[in-house]
Amino acid sequence: MNITQRISAAPMSGYQWLIIALCTVMNCLDGFDVMAVAFTGPSLVEEFDLTGSQFGLLVSVGLIGMAMGSMLLAPFADLIGRRPLLLISHVLSTVGMFGAAVSPSATVMGFFRLLTGIGVGGMLASTNVIASEFSNTKNRGLAIGIYTAGYGIGATIASLAARVAVGGDWRIVFYVGGFGTLLSLVVIALLLPESVAFLEQRRPRGALERINRTLTRMGLDPVSQTDLDQAASAREKDGKAGAGWLKQLLTPTILLWITFITIMFGFYFVNSWTPTLLVEEGLSESAAVTAGMAISLGGTVGSVLYGFVARMRTPRVALIGFSLLSATMMVVFIVSTSILWLGFGIGVLVGALINGCIAGVYTVGPPLYPSKVRSVGMGWALGMGRIGAILSPTIAGMLRDAGATATQLYIGAAGVVAICAVVLVGLRRYDPESVPSEVKEPATA
Incomplete structure (x- = not known):
């Protein structure tokens, strides 16, 4: 049994939950980053005299940067390590946030938004893997749900900063983001260990000592050099088999990509455009920001809620339910905003459901791939999902x-989210967590 398998089988320690918490903090930066533009949208449109298309492009530039970071920076995590890449990504994001705060024009701001997106994309690709690697099998869905909840927490902080800035200087929001990212850089440098899976596979200098130090903190027995040699030999033999995995998994891979694209399309539409659209529909800027904050607040609990539901039903079935409910509540939300208290209450539900969908795709994807290609499969799925995020605004x-x-616009976005449910029905035959239960029933009868 290699180290990853030992971690999957052992109970979760407090140290592992600390690592999940650190990953959650880094995911907060994604939520803050996206919503920083969304909540300051009306002020940006006014100061830079932007059309709807220009504002949508300004939002998309950051998302393009995230896609670039996920697909171009992430591979370096397998070369230099997850931890060094996270530190580099933090530096890029810090520079980008402070640069956006002092931007004199939309063009300059677009450049710094791209830089911030590249940094955040590099972080997301690594933190998702780390959260999975340090979780055991029983609690992986819940751990990913908690990790995903970080987005809603970051978005809520962004909304609070935006409310302070309403009627004042929108640049305050980006200064807050810059200082927050800088603080996260310091915390990660002090507390986050290198991935034991990376150390086991790449075996850089001092790998054995670093692995055992982390295992000790997790309450697991240390390993020997012989253990690492045997695990490497087993991986080498396993790597010679199944060379045609891409052809075998082409259909579920395409279905997973469509799932990511449709969910992220709806997710980023709701989180990027809601405040600006509500202002244009007649709400005050303060009320529009409050509505956006309601969605963010719902997001902080939605992914955790999905984690609990996925423990009772298969993750794929849970995601079908969340996607259909999300589409329905998106329509209900936009037609109820004239009644502020009702619209805000439904906004919380929209945020919870759509954020739960994000946790769902992070949970449904990995079991589709064998362990030796899981990072590649999920990395590209995340990158393809950014297509929906870019196209949406x-x-x-x-x-x-x-x-x-x-x-x-809301009805159209809801229709795109509903497509996800149809795709997930087609994914049933490829989902190893759904097929066994369907096979066992006839045998039991």
């Missing part, structure tokens, strides 16, 4: 300029 801006109302 851009298409919304173009349609808004063409005369589409907020209600029409």
